[in-house]
Amino acid sequence: MGLFDEVKENVTVRQAAEFYGFKITKSGLISCIFHNDKTPSMKVDRRYYCFGCGVTGDVIDFTAQLFGLSLKEAALKLADDFGIQISRVDRRKIKNPRKILKSKPEKNLVKSEEQEYIECVRAMLDYRILLRKWKKEFAPKSPEEEWDEKFVEALKYLTIVEYYLDLLLFGEEEEKEQVVEMIKREVEKIERRCRKNG
Incomplete structure (x- = not known):
């Protein structure tokens, strides 16, 4: 843990x-x-x-x-x-996180670990932006108001997305690999959701 x-x-x-x-x-x-x-x-x-x-x-x-x-x-x-x-544990930090965002994944049939990593970071950053926006825009105005689905999604996932980003950007190699393994299947779904609602 x-x-x-x-x-x-x-x-x-x-x-x-x-x-x-x-x-x-x-x-x-x-x-x-x-x-x-x-x-x-x-x-x-x-x-x-x-x-x-x-x-x-x-x-x-x-x-x-x-x-x-x-x-x-x-x-x-x-x-x-x-x-x-x-x-x-000492955490090795990425020297330049912005470099990750600017790099383009190569068009190969088999993705390299680095490409999967870059795609996961991008997806988590985009999703975090979307969730923060929803948390603010769809928050209930009073305790009696029913909660919007987007607000609920933001409450449910924002902390975990920020946690995954923390591990992806500042974690040990083993932690980064574990996060990539957990979320790589969801990356396309997250990216589609961000494009649709961004």
């Missing part, structure tokens, strides 16, 4: 909010930290969602926003604050 999964498995947003000093109402609401909130409008449980400004995410997103950290730094902070043992 990776760092992100380990943290999310062990800590909920509600636990983190309590740990970091927030007062939680009986209905599980806190005052939103992302906008000037006079009445508590952010629901906290495993995830969080603010009915005032539409901000949503998991415990890592919450901690990253709260302390101005990257997702990885937030996950490490949570692991440290909640005593979660994580094996620390």
Whole structure:
């Protein structure tokens, strides 16, 4: 289990909010930290969602926003604050991620591992853009409003897409290979979805 999964498995947003000093109402609401909130409008449980400004995410997103950290730094902070043992490994970073996006896959019948990797990165980046757009555009305006399917999809997949991107861009070779293996069959479907809705 990776760092992100380990943290999310062990800590909920509600636990983190309590740990970091927030007062939680009986209905599980806190005052939103992302906008000037006079009445508590952010629901906290495993995830969080603010009915005032539409901000949503998991415990890592919450901690990253709260302390101005990257997702990885937030996950490490949570692991440290909640005593979660994580094996620390040096992560080799790609020297120039933009180079990946500009490179064109060769037209061969059999794709190389590098081509599959590039296509996976592109698909995940495009899908992340689409999901962020949907999360903002289709967020409910009130707690009573029914949730749009696109908003639900954004809530369901945005965190995992960002996690996969983190592994693809900054993970060890073995982690990159595992992510490519998991998502390569979905790449065409994701690209079609992005083109259709982009």
